[in-house]
Amino acid sequence: MLIQKPSEISSSEITPEHVYLSRNHFIKAAGGIGAALAVASCQRWMGATKIEENQQPPSSKALFDELGDPLTPYSSITTYNNYYEFGSDKQSPAERAKTFRTSPWEIVVDGLVRNPKTFGLEDLLRIFVQEERIYRLRCVEGWSMVIPWIGFSLAELLREVQPLSHADYVRFETVYAPGQMQMQNIKTYPWPYQEGLRIDEAMHELTILATGLYGKNMPPQNGAPIRLVVPWKFGFKSIKSIVRIELVQEKPLTFWRSIDPEEYGFFANVNPDISHSRWSQQSERRIGEISRRRTLLFNGYGEQVAHLYAGMDLRLDY
Numbered sequence: 001m002l003i004q005k006p007s008e009i010s011s012s013e014i015t016p017e018h019v020y021l022s023r024n025h026f027i028k029a030a031g032g033i034g035a036a037l038a039v040a041s042c043q044r045w046m047g048a049t050k051i052e053e054n055q056q057p058p059s060s061k062a063l064f065d066e067l068g069d070p071l072t073p074y075s076s077i078t079t080y081n082n083y084y085e086f087g088s089d090k091q092s093p094a095e096r097a098k099t100f101r102t103s104p105w106e107i108v109v110d111g112l113v114r115n116p117k118t119f120g121l122e123d124l125l126r127i128f129v130q131e132e133r134i135y136r137l138r139c140v141e142g143w144s145m146v147i148p149w150i151g152f153s154l155a156e157l158l159r160e161v162q163p164l165s166h167a168d169y170v171r172f173e174t175v176y177a178p179g180q181m182q183m184q185n186i187k188t189y190p191w192p193y194q195e196g197l198r199i200d201e202a203m204h205e206l207t208i209l210a211t212g213l214y215g216k217n218m219p220p221q222n223g224a225p226i227r228l229v230v231p232w233k234f235g236f237k238s239i240k241s242i243v244r245i246e247l248v249q250e251k252p253l254t255f256w257r258s259i260d261p262e263e264y265g266f267f268a269n270v271n272p273d274i275s276h277s278r279w280s281q282q283s284e285r286r287i288g289e290i291s292r293r294r295t296l297l298f299n300g301y302g303e304q305v306a307h308l309y310a311g312m313d314l315r316l317d318y
Ligand SMILES: Nc1nc2c(c(=O)[nH]1)N[C@H]1C(S)=C(S)[C@@H](COP(=O)(O)O)O[C@H]1N2
Pocket: 077, 080, 081, 082, 083, 084, 085, 137, 138, 139, 140, 174, 193, 221, 222, 223, 234, 235, 236, 237, 238, 239, 240, 241
């Protein structure tokens, strides 16, 4: 089996979705949709397709998520971004992150672990098999996309460092580079951006560290070289350009929560029945579509994740 890592994808292979669609060296072949559905139904989550080369072109039907929703075009995913370090509007990140330096890059994984380690990005690409995951991304602002990420389970990385039994939470930190990220010079924000997960959420098989999308390296505006993706939570949990992952005992303070705890909860699970203090969360605008669609509890991943919250009052602890 030939596994193609994003590091081996040369820039001449830059693959916006038309190349990706026509060429498919990423979706396990053996019949396109059939294989994709088989994977989806036996693993109960979508897109656990190993990245392979020299395969047959896929059936175009494989280019949907497990609910049948089409992938959002590459051009939209890479030009409509939230990345406050580069600006608070949707267009600035693509423009201003162009020269952001993502190599060399290291991630420190430490805190309450038996085996703290610093990984270079190339170590992560070598140690962990990169696979494709097609996930919906739902922003707390009321828009959504379907994105074919490339990455690996956060659980695999955490197992390498061996969390201690009292490591109840995981804290993530974005790089602090005010020379390159102009908004980090604005001191009213609590830089660097931080996020957190409970340990069982971090260990869940759906939680990934993503290193690319649409079969190519992660664009800087999407959080290069490595970012978190937690598909059943609002997009702000999916922190970009990570340099530190720390195992901790207490619930970590997070960027948006420290700005406004009323509006942004720690769990931030997608939930149509819990309104943001300024707008309803019952519907969303899928980028590229005209009419709004109904927002799904846990962003449609309830079957996989609802058990994590059994017994919790989601209205109080959101
Ligand atoms: N460091 C950092 N990570 C971040 C953000 C940010 O501003 N800074 N924005 C978040 C929000 S609100 C969303 S919706 C997603 C957007 O990811 P995308 O631009 O790749 O679609 O990134 C999240 N991760």
